Amino acid sequence: MRKLVLIAGGALLIYVVIVLAIAVIPAIELSRVPPGPGVVDLTPLQAEGRRVFAANGCAYCHTQQVRPLDEDRAFGRPSAPGDFAFQTPELLGSERTGPDLSNVGVRKGSDVWQYIHLYQPRALVPESIMPDFKFLFRVMAKAPAGETAIPVPAPFAPANGVVVPTPEAKALVAYLLSLKQSSIPGYEATGPVAAAAPAAAPPAAGASAAAVAAYVFDPAQGQALFTSNCAACHQASGEGVPGAFPPLKGNAAVLDADPTLHLGTILQGAHGKTIGGATYGSAMPPFASQLSDREIADIANHERTAWGNSARPVTPAEVATLRAKAPGAGK
Ligand code: HEC
Numbered sequence: 001m002r003k004l005v006l007i008a009g010g011a012l013l014i015y016v017v018i019v020l021a022i023a024v025i026p027a028i029e030l031s032r033v034p035p036g037p038g039v040v041d042l043t044p045l046q047a048e049g050r051r052v053f054a055a056n057g058c059a060y061c062h063t064q065q066v067r068p069l070d071e072d073r074a075f076g077r078p079s080a081p082g083d084f085a086f087q088t089p090e091l092l093g094s095e096r097t098g099p100d101l102s103n104v105g106v107r108k109g110s111d112v113w114q115y116i117h118l119y120q121p122r123a124l125v126p127e128s129i130m131p132d133f134k135f136l137f138r139v140m141a142k143a144p145a146g147e148t149a150i151p152v153p154a155p156f157a158p159a160n161g162v163v164v165p166t167p168e169a170k171a172l173v174a175y176l177l178s179l180k181q182s183s184i185p186g187y188e189a190t191g192p193v194a195a196a197a198p199a200a201a202p203p204a205a206g207a208s209a210a211a212v213a214a215y216v217f218d219p220a221q222g223q224a225l226f227t228s229n230c231a232a233c234h235q236a237s238g239e240g241v242p243g244a245f246p247p248l249k250g251n252a253a254v255l256d257a258d259p260t261l262h263l264g265t266i267l268q269g270a271h272g273k274t275i276g277g278a279t280y281g282s283a284m285p286p287f288a289s290q291l292s293d294r295e296i297a298d299i300a301n302h303e304r305t306a307w308g309n310s311a312r313p314v315t316p317a318e319v320a321t322l323r324a325k326a327p328g329a330g331k
């Protein structure tokens with residue numbers, strides 16, 4: 001009997017020590033990490049959206065933790081402990097079936113995009129394997145006063161009536177749009193971006209000009225960058241989504257020999273313009289902090305030469321000049 005008590009008691013003690021060491025103590029320590037610069041608490045609506053996110057198992061496919069790896073660069077800067085100050089319990093996730101969502105409010109900063117995508121992911125991303133969440137929407141004969149119908153592309157829209165988000169969908173989208181990484185001074189520089197920068201002596205004044213002069217547009221690179229950053233809204237065909245995202249095929253800003261509006265839109269985003277006679281309900285997100293001058297030139301040149309468009313090519317130097325004039329210059 002005494003032996004039994006010793007074995008059971010000993011096992012219990014080891015168990016308690018391990019739980020304290022790997023779960024309880026780290027959790028207490030992490031809960032004392034102060035919020036990172038610019039990290040703010042969720043509004044009640046966003047907090048409700050976080051609950052909808054958890055309840056629908058979004059975290060089974062989506063992480064919210066960017067690793068300091070090259071393959072995670074597209075998702076934002078590496079996550080820092082201060083990012084999670086108001087996210088308890090953290091929805092870190094482990095399966096990376098879909099993209100990391102830590103910074104998705106910047107990448108897909110459009111409520112219209114988020115609504116259409118939740119209603120039917122394949123309406124915007126044809127190859128998507130994300131399940132649809134139609135049960136977060138209602139189909140009604142017409143949108144009630146004060147509500148706006150979602151511009152679901154025709155092949156995916158219900159045969160009769162319009163699609164209107166439920167309160168759960170509105171809260172969820174408010175939460176998704178709140179997922180924006182704040183910038184931590186000097187922190188971005190610790191990521192692989194800086195590691196990839198030339199370590200040799202700083203280039204002489206003439207050298208960078210030579211590098212710029214050496215820029216040659218690589219259509220494959222331009223297309224790849226457009227696919228990963230822009231096609232979800234403007235579509236691979238450049239035709240956009242009627243009522244939601246403007247076509248870039250035949251777009252006046254893209255075809256203009258003066259690239260100020262074209263490049264400025266990519267750097268700073270846009271909202272409320274009349275484009276080809278139509279207006280759009282949501283905004284085009286700014287890309288200044290996410291793409292380098294060269295990447296923006298590649299994307300712009302893809303747009304200027306694809307889908308029958310034909311406009312003079314632009315250079316990274318032109319992007320740099322416009323970026324220098326703009327607030328929040330970024331990369
Ligand atoms: C079965 C896995 C799976 C589940 C569950 C899932 N997603 Fe996704 N999600 C994906 C995949 C794959 C993509 C990439 C293709 C696309 O954009 O549709 C994606 C893309 C996204 C994007 C766009 C990310 C970006 O960077 O472009 C958002 C936002 C998103 N999902 C939100 C959600 C929300 C909110 C839920 C829960 C209501 C959810 N997802 C559930 C797999 C999933």
Ligand code: HEC
Pocket residue numbers: 107108109110113226229230231232233234244245246248251252253254261262265266270271272273274275279280281282283284285287299300303
């Ligand atoms: C989340 C959806 C979304 C993404 C992603 C997006 N755009 Fe846009 N884009 C829009 C919307 C919405 C507008 C219309 C803005 C307005 O109403 O002023 C727009 C407008 C534009 C215009 C037209 C400007 C004009 O005045 O005619 C260009 C050019 C453009 N986007 C290029 C891009 C490029 C390049 C990318 C990728 C780097 C991109 N967009 C990514 C939604 C998006």
